[in-house]
Amino acid sequence: MILKNLKLMNFRNYKGLFLEFNEKINLIIGKNGQGKTNLVESIYMLSIGKSFRTNKDKELIKFGENNLYIDARIYRDDETKEIEVLIDNKNKGIKVNKISIIKISELLGNFNVVVFSPEDLKLVKDGPKERRSFIDKEISQLIPKYYNNLQRYRKTLFQRNKLLKNFSIDINLLEVYDEELAKYGSYIYITRRDFVKKLSDISKKFHKELTGNKEELSLIYKTQIDLNDSDDYNSVYQKLKSKLFESREHDIYNKITRYGIHKDDIEIYIDDIDVRLYGSQGQQRTASISLKLSEIELIKNEVGEYPVLILDDVFSELDEYRQKLLVEKLNDIQIFITTADISHKAIFRDVEATVFNVKEGMIDKIENGGR
Ligand SMILES: Nc1ncnc2c1ncn2[C@@H]1O[C@H](COP(=O)(O)OP(=O)(O)OP(=O)(O)O)[C@@H](O)[C@H]1O
Ligand SMILES: [Mg+2]
Structure with a gap:
């Protein structure tokens, strides 16, 4: 499974954002509190319609706004799927290929995501x-x-x-x-x-x-x-x-x-x-x-198919041997790695990776930034 692109509107600290991702490694780098976890949280939302951090959907809406919107294209089974999530103060609506789903169970299984965070x-x-x-x-x-x-x-x-x-x-x-x-x-x-x-x-x-x-x-x-x-x-x-x-x-x-x-x-x-x-x-x-x-x-x-893997802040918790092992083992999988530590770029020197620099809810993208 591959997340091709993602559009966010009023999600957490993102006002508006459109990103195209690397099919292999996406390195999301930024100082604390800039929006790294927010970004991967929005990706996780596409898999089960819920955050991995909170049960309160309202918290996901950007402060001072009334609704949020996520729109993503996912590539799987040789076809592209679109998943949209719209949340306002009262309701949540989810669409798969423009068709509204009624129960969360209809969303499950469209896009599989595994999140690995320090709590795990x-x-x-x-x-x-x-x-x-x-x-x-x-x-x-x-x-x-x-x-x-x-x-x-x-x-x-x-x-x-x-x-x-x-x-x-x-x-x-x-x-x-x-x-x-x-x-x-x-x-x-x-x-x-x-x-x-x-x-x-x-x-x-x-x-x-x-x-x-x-x-x-x-x-x-x-x-x-x-x-x-x-x-x-x-x-x-x-x-x-x-x-x-x-x-x-x-x-x-x-x-x-x-x-x-x-x-x-x-x-x-x-x-x-x-x-x-x-x-x-x-x-x-x-x-x-x-x-x-x-x-x-x-x-x-x-x-x-392999799920998409999110490694939120776990890299710094692993020793070098396990970091390398993880990257080697997972070379068939699309991965999103968030880190506040710029030195982690070195681990991806020899692999194809796209770097996303996150600062205050804005993102600069550098292709092959790991090299
Ligand atoms: N609903 C919201 N509206 C606007 N901003 C929000 C909202 N929820 C959280 N934030 C802001 O998002 C920021 C936190 O973002 P995030 O958790 O993604 O940080 P991070 O880059 O992962 O940091 P760390 O390295 O500490 O994990 C905080 O500054 C917080 O104020
Ligand atoms: Mg974080």
Whole structure:
């Protein structure tokens, strides 16, 4: 996948902007607070219709303005697609090839983007919530149905928890919610379990490379309910339902839903050691890089084309060996690299790269600026 060009109007600190990109490396250089992340944020918006920094669309509109507009051309499967996003104080409209979409799930899968930012280096060290959110975002990009099920699960969970807080509880309604949580939950469980399995196989390979064959990485999808790889949709559904039933009294007493896929996690092992708990900081960071890189490969396997990769400020967090390895490994992919460090240009001396100098929401472009 290639982002050919991008037009921004009133997006963050950009008043008006039109850029054509390099099919390989786009180096976005500028001092702090000039608009580097803003630019890549707008690119990410095209993939899932949402920012990776905020859930509040309004924050994306330039201060003092009423609406923003993004227009991009994407090249994939030998054809060009246009994606437009328009956000005003009340609404968000998205078009693919001039046709308005009604649900976000219709946008997903048109343009795949992987963002790697310094927070991702904490993926392994972070809590289960961050790891769940990592896999949820990834799977949603690949399987719109997953996104829909997840939305429904979240809504039902919210309603169930609300019901549990009532003084007197309508058991029939609780029954309905349990049924729905088991239905959506079993789909989510099976999809996550399969995804983590694939991710585990690919990340093992990357991790070997990153550690010079020294470490064996593996991932296991972990749920508190007694489920295993041989459970199919129906048996997961039954088990989830009986677990919710079993825990009903506890849930009513504590006013919260104790069991379900909203509590799950990914266990990450290096050799036989749980890295989340016992890994060194370096091991945790390297394992996080392996996971992120695997995502790229996984998308390639699933959709047949590499996604676009955004490296927002991560370059300075990596040592020289890993910087070089990353650039070498990723030579088939369109990459957007933001950095405040001009010396990073040297890494791209021998490759074709376009440099974009960002200053106060304005951008100068220098072809082959890395040389
Ligand atoms: N809605 C908005 N309207 C106008 N300007 C905004 C808006 N939101 C953020 N900004 C401005 O954008 C700038 C931050 O841009 P950005 O996060 O892209 O910086 P950056 O170049 O990535 O910096 P760093 O190197 O520190 O990460 C800030 O100056 C901020 O005031
Ligand atoms: Mg930034």
